[in-house]
Amino acid sequence: MASHTLEVGLRGTRDYVQGSQILARTAEIVARDHPDAALVTAKFTRITLRGVELVVGDGEAPSGGDEIGRGQVQADGERLAVRWFEVPGPEAPRIEDVPGVTSGLAPDGSGGGRADFAIAGTFESYLAAVIECVKALHAGRGERVSDIWFTALVGARLPATPTYPTAGSLAVELKIERMVDGRLQTLSVVETAGDGAPPAYQICFSCVIGD
């Protein structure tokens, strides 16, 4: 299988390439050969502000690039491994920010909560809504919370094609939280309501809780 340079950028004032961009560009590339492709898992071990190379299947890792994450896509009834590598060199180009897509955030007091969303119905717009919602719930824990990162998706079945509801709501339930090396790691279950909503899955974040 081939490797592909992903068209990603530093959105707005961010100093990192968003995981949602990496996953969205990956989904588009995989869907070219496998229209039924769905993202199952994704795990990021570090962030980058440089370009990103996607390796699908058993393809060779690009020389000199550090692995920043890996995942699995379900396609044609089989699991396809995907890996992402940082491309050594200049920073990714800066791209325009996009407005928020969630509203009515309602924390449940236990680390979870709900929010409504209005999106384009694409994989990327849906993922952006979910990450925006979960990030806001983490930020809502207090002023001492910083460095909030989306780190993983597990047990998902997120179609690569634009089959997502254009309006709906998200319910996030915090299931596991752990302190590891000074960072709080969380695992929450995300349930989506709306026409064509994907089944529930787990999402992981990490953040720093200050003194």
Place this chain on the structure above:
Amino acid sequence: MTREEALAAITKALTETVGSVDGDVTEGTDLVADGMLDSLDSMTFLFELENGLGTKLAAIDEAYEDFRVGALVDIVVQATA
């Protein structure tokens, strides 16, 4: 739940988390130190374990870091007694 049943539940949660497990999982196995789980996987493992058992394991709080299978078996047996 017996210790054998607890070990089976732990092995199932581990398999759900990492796909396939190389070698035997015994009470002497340390899931993190032996390289079967990294810190992200360990959260998924705990989620799968609690899901499989159908109960929250009160002994596993945010500071929990003992991933020796023997210790986990103790917790599961106690929680399901």
